[in-house]
Amino acid sequence: MSARHWSALMLGGLLFCAEVPASADGPAVQLASPDPVAGIWPEGEGREIARRACHDCHDPIVITASRLTAAQWSARVDAMLAKGAKVGDDEIDVLIDYLAAHFGPTP
Numbered sequence: 001m002s003a004r005h006w007s008a009l010m011l012g013g014l015l016f017c018a019e020v021p022a023s024a025d026g027p028a029v030q031l032a033s034p035d036p037v038a039g040i041w042p043e044g045e046g047r048e049i050a051r052r053a054c055h056d057c058h059d060p061i062v063i064t065a066s067r068l069t070a071a072q073w074s075a076r077v078d079a080m081l082a083k084g085a086k087v088g089d090d091e092i093d094v095l096i097d098y099l100a101a102h103f104g105p106t107p
Contacts, residue, residue: 040064046091046098053080053087053095063103070100 040060041047054063068076073096081087087095 042102044098044102046094049087049091049095050098053085053091057085063099066103067105068100068103069105070096073099073103 041051041055050063054060066076077085077087077092077096077099081092
């Protein structure tokens, strides 16, 4: 198993953990949201489209680490649509805007 796959498995395992007791007498420590992808997809219009359209086929790191411009996201979304991504015509611009706003080039 490659280091990348191992890291993804470890991250996935941590994201599924909701609480871990600090000690037998101490309070629980919140590790992650009960929703395993809540921390990956920032809030905003288009989030649910991205989760549905992208997350079904891609490891989120593929999307979140891409850091593309709006034009590049548009081309990438077009390519995914050609491969069968399920995004409605009325959702395409919303998805591209969301991806560009949250996963655009870093300053």
